Amino acid sequence: MMKKKKSDVFKRKLYRIIFRSDTPLGKYFDIALLVLIVVSIVSVFMESISEIRARYMPYIQVLEWGLTICFTIEYALRIYCVRKPMRYIKSFYGVIDLLSILPTYTSVIIAGTQYLVVIRALRLLRVFRVLKLTRYLSEGNILRTALRASFHKITVFLASVITLVTIVGTIMYVVEGEQNGFNNIPTSIYWAIVTITTVGYGDLSPQTSIGQLFASILMIIGYGIIAVPTGIVSVEMAKASENEKPRCRRCQDKIDKPNARFCANCGMLLQAKNQPDV
Numbered sequence: 001m002m003k004k005k006k007s008d009v010f011k012r013k014l015y016r017i018i019f020r021s022d023t024p025l026g027k028y029f030d031i032a033l034l035v036l037i038v039v040s041i042v043s044v045f046m047e048s049i050s051e052i053r054a055r056y057m058p059y060i061q062v063l064e065w066g067l068t069i070c071f072t073i074e075y076a077l078r079i080y081c082v083r084k085p086m087r088y089i090k091s092f093y094g095v096i097d098l099l100s101i102l103p104t105y106t107s108v109i110i111a112g113t114q115y116l117v118v119i120r121a122l123r124l125l126r127v128f129r130v131l132k133l134t135r136y137l138s139e140g141n142i143l144r145t146a147l148r149a150s151f152h153k154i155t156v157f158l159a160s161v162i163t164l165v166t167i168v169g170t171i172m173y174v175v176e177g178e179q180n181g182f183n184n185i186p187t188s189i190y191w192a193i194v195t196i197t198t199v200g201y202g203d204l205s206p207q208t209s210i211g212q213l214f215a216s217i218l219m220i221i222g223y224g225i226i227a228v229p230t231g232i233v234s235v236e237m238a239k240a241s242e243n244e245k246p247r248c249r250r251c252q253d254k255i256d257k258p259n260a261r262f263c264a265n266c267g268m269l270l271q272a273k274n275q276p277d278v
Contacts, residue, residue, distance in 0.1 A: 014081040018074070033074070037120045040067045044117055064114065068104040071120075075101060096122045146236035153232050161225060165192035168218055172211055180207040196222040
């Protein structure tokens with residue numbers, strides 16, 4: 001019984017250190033973890049440079065394996081100290097923590113997969129919790145709400161664009177033909193996508209007058225198409241920001257000024273002088 005109690009106490013202490021940042025040890029642990037993540041990402045960048053790889057590859061490999069072992073132990077400790085391990089494993093951070101250690105192990109079987117450890121960059125999102133940057137998290141929630149509300153509209157928009165480039169690509173294949181580089185319909189659709197996004201690589205271009213006419217029309221349409229998703233998301237972000245505004249407890253009217261002391265609608269006292277917002 002005593003061993004079980006000691007084990008529970010140890011788990012609680014370990015949990016506070018690993019998952020919480022409101023204690024000195026917890027904050028030091030999180031900061032050290034973020035530093036190791038940055039070091040790991042930089043080592044991957046360095047490995048991709050041929051000159052550095054040729055000279056320092058053994059040291060980079062030792063560093064990467066050492067960091068991966070540290071992250072593996074950390075992942076195991078997270079599973080050990082939580083009450084519901086599967087809940088953590090299936091969570092966003094749980095999945096990211098697992099994916100961040102797998103590439104190094106899979107590189108033993110599949111060469112090159114070690115570069116995928118850059119997914120550890122997603123773990124840097126914990127910096128908002130460590131540094132208590134909650135105001136940025138609320139702004140992130142507004143963006144997420146706007147993107148979610150825009151999903152159906154953007155889906156319809158993308159479906160329309162795909163239909164358009166498919167039709168135009170097919171027409172260009174018929175008009176230009178293989179003699180002008182439009183060897184098949186997929187290649188012609190690729191050209192239509194490149195043109196409508198105003199990228200224009202120049203590796204494929206129409207030679208006939210009719211083809212150039214279609215290309216000009218498609219380019220002009222492309223400028224309008226770029227503005228559509230931007231406008232959709234902007235409107236939804238404005239709505240989400242409006243909904244995030246605090247409301248008066250009496251009349252439920254929105255408070256536009258963050259430092260307002262009285263409700264502009266009913267005159268209710270919102271906050272006392274020299275007191276934080278409520």
